[in-house]
Amino acid sequence: MDSTENAEDVPKPIDKGKRRAEDPTERTPLLGSSSSSAIDDPPPAVARRRLISKLTTVFLGTLVFSICAFVALALLAWSYASRATHVSPDDILNQGLVFEGPDRVDVLNITSSGGLWVNVEARVGFDAGSVIGVNSSPDGDGFFQDIWKSIGRWGVRTLDRVSVNMTNISLTSESVVLATIYPTPVVLPLTANPPSDSSWLTHISTPLLIQPTSNTSALVHFVREAWREGSAAVAANVASVDVQGGGFAEESWRSILHSALSDVRTALRLKIPPIPGIPQHGPIPPLTELVTLQSFDVRSSPNSLELAARASIPNPAPPSFNLTSPSIPFTIALPTSADSGLPAVPIASVTTAPFTLTHPNITLTISGSVLPLPAYASALLSTLLTRYLSGLPNPILVSTPYFPDLTVPLDFPGPNPRPHILRNVTIQDMVIKPHASSFVASGTVFARVVLPLGMDVSLHVGRVLPDVLVFDGEVPSIVDFPKTPNPRHDDPTPAPPPPFPDPLPEHAFGHIRPDDWLVSQSTPVPSEDGEGAAFAVTAKIVDVPLEVLPGRQKEFRNFVSKVIFGSDGAVAGIMGVAGVAVDVVGLPIPTENGEMELHGLPFQGKVPVGKKSLLGLGGAAKRGAKELKKELDKFLHRWQGK
Structure with a gap:
């Protein structure tokens, strides 16, 4: 084996990283070797386990938080x-x-x-x-x-x-x-x-x-108790x-x-607010005392009488409360007496104009007309007009078709002050003469009939019935009119003649009252300021008994002496009450002559009396005062039944 192979088999020393780092050169890489990072990353299985663990932790935490939040909510x-x-x-x-x-x-x-x-x-x-x-x-x-x-x-x-x-x-x-x-x-x-x-x-x-x-009595009781206690x-x-x-x-x-x-x-x-003019926590005043009639007008049309009125009533609502009401129809009826067995008589149908609440009073504008009346209503209507023209209130019943079970009793007030209907009353061409054991008077009664302001109706006065006291001279200003009994609203019978005033007025000596109505004529005349329709009325009296009042022979003798011996005669004051029968144009009432009788109308006037007015006595003036006195005494004794 050669030396080269032996050299490769020799193990190389291991680098433990302790040697000195080499200086970088142009060939030194900028990043480290990827082989080292690959060695540091965990295996995929481990990474998956870690991810699942984290997701589980987040899920469980969110679930627990959600459950807690849900429970809390x-x-x-x-x-x-x-x-x-x-x-x-x-x-x-x-x-x-x-x-x-x-x-x-x-x-x-x-x-x-x-x-x-x-x-x-x-x-x-x-x-x-x-x-x-x-x-x-x-x-x-x-x-x-x-x-x-x-x-x-x-x-x-x-x-x-x-x-x-x-x-x-x-x-x-x-x-x-x-x-x-x-x-x-x-x-x-x-x-x-x-x-x-x-x-x-x-x-x-x-x-x-x-x-x-519809239980009106329960409503009235509730309102009264609420007002008394101050709350409802x-x-x-x-x-x-x-x-x-x-x-x-x-x-x-x-x-x-x-x-x-x-x-x-x-x-x-609910607290009841105070109403101006009405004492709190006490009995509620009658509705009649709360309603004020500001004006009342009556006008004739060919087939009816047209009515118009303005009335006011205290506003019970607080100032912040506003109300708008449409027109409301009402029916006005006259009550009858309990023993007559007759129902109330509807006499007028009226409607209020739309109105709003005003303070302190609510003003109502009312218009309508008189309804066709049954024949038996004539006497009731005559009593109503008599009381009205005498300044007296008349009870009426007010109802509306919207509340058929509700009827409100009211008093329709008379004009204040009391109207002076008969004016400028006199007896023209008056003649006084002896007749049997008394004296009779003749002449033409003249009067000016003046209706109250607002009554612009056409009418005809067909009959009159005067009841006259005669005075020596003008009527003293302190003398009151003879008191006529006020007719009851539910009594259609005419009032009896008024009794003589007691004591008798000073200077009064005679009484004239025809036994029956006198036929009269009437013509329209111009009205003055503050007057309604006016008419001139005349009626003839023929041989109507002139009764010398008890104990007043002296006054009668003095009056006759003034007539005979005075250069211009004398003035006789007259005062009394009269009845008139009128036919009102447009009044839908089926009576035989269409008339209504009005009684107890007071009047006052004066009558000039000359010598020629004393027939049977005036000629005695030529025979001297003594003979005249004897003639008067003879008539007076005859009148006294002596």
């Missing part, structure tokens, strides 16, 4: 749900629901059954954070409690709104149903941590149907309430949240 949701399920209707109404208004109420329609469709505008909000207890505490919250509440408030804000659909609401008091409300579905916004003011409330507008009870206590009963997250027909995750309540009952107490 479930517990959190359960805590919110638990609070929500234990919320009572009283909590919802007293803590959650905030309502201000209504700001405006528009009456849209009135149904034939008396129900009112109204559109209500108000401001509303629902403090869900207060109901489920997630609002921030004024004293501050702990760390974990603050986190819990913050998540709850975030949930409320995310849910944002709920849709509420209710069945009808029954409002009861003392187990009596006062009204039934049929609400329409509404969307309520949700809020948490609202500000102290009302800026967070949302304006809503929703229609409602309100059906009051009612119970609200709802058969079912359906609450769903989000708006109606909204398809989102919000609609998953759904809750249904049944047989919801809650108590409400």
Whole structure:
């Protein structure tokens, strides 16, 4: 074996890396040999095992975290749900629901059954954070409690709104149903941590149907008790309430949240606001005292009487409440006496103009016409007009077809001051003469009939019935008119003649009253300022008994002496009351002559009396005073039955 082979077989020394590194040269590679890195990498199997281990650790950690988070969220949701399920209707109404208004109420329609469709505008909000207890505490919250509440408030804000659909609401008091409300579905916004003011409330507008009870006595009792106590206590009963997250027909995750309540009952107490002019916490004044008739007009048309009026009533609503009402029809009727067996007589159909609430009083503009009247209504209508022209109120019954079971009694006031219907009354060409054992008077009665302002009707005065006191000289200003008994509103019989005043007025000496009505004629005359329609009326009296009042022979003798010996005769004052029978154009009443009799109309005037007026005595003046005195004494003794 040669030396070369032996040299290859000699083992080379192992380089342990301790020798000095050689200086790099141009041929030295920039990176180390790849063979060394290949030796350091783990085998593929080991690498796979390490990857699986890491993935398993991440998965298990994520799973555990997810389970913990889910459990935490479930517990959190359960805590919110638990609070929500234990919320009572009283909590919802007293803590959650905030309502201000209504700001405006528009009456849209009135149904034939008396129900009112109204559109209500108000401001509303629902403090869900207060109901489920997630609002921030004024004293501050702990760390974990603050986190819990913050998540709850975030949930409320995310849910944002709920849709509420209710069945009808029954409002009861003392187990009596006062009204039934049929609400329409509404969307309520949700809020948490609202500000102290009302800026967070949302304006809503929703229609409602309100059906009051037909039990009017229960309504009147409730109103009186509420006014006396200063507040109204009612119970609200709802058969079912359906609450769903989000708006109606909204398809989102919000609609998953759904809750249904049944047989919801809650108590409400509403404070009654003060009404100007009405004392609080006491009996309610009669409605008659609250209604003020500002004007009343009657005008004739060919076939009817047209009515127009303005009335005011105190506004019971607070200043922030506005209401717009459409026209409302009413029927006015006259009550009859209880023993007559006759129903109330509808006399007029009127309608209010659309109106809004004003403060402090609501003004109503009313128009309508007189209804066709039955024959038996003539006497009732005559009594009504007699009382009205005497300045007296008349009881009436007011009803509306929208509430057929509700009739409100009112007093229709008479004009104030009392109107002076008969004016410028005198007896023209008056003649007094002896007749048998008494005296009789003849002449032409003249009067100016003036209706109150606003009564511009066409009429004809066909008959008059005067009842006259005669004075020596003009009627003293301090003398009152003879008092005529006020006719009852339900008594159609004419009032009896007024008795003589007691004591007899000074200077009064005679009494003239025809036994029957006097046929009269009337013609329209111009009216003056502050007057209604005016008419001139004349009627002849022929040999109507002139009764010398008891104990007044001296006054009669003095009057006759003035007539005979005075250069211009004498003046006789007249005062009394009269009845007139009128035919009103356009009044739809089927009577035989279409007349109504009005009684007790006061008048006052004067009559000039000359010598020729004393037939049978005037000629005695030529025979001297002594003979005249004897003639007078003879007539007076004859009148006294001596």
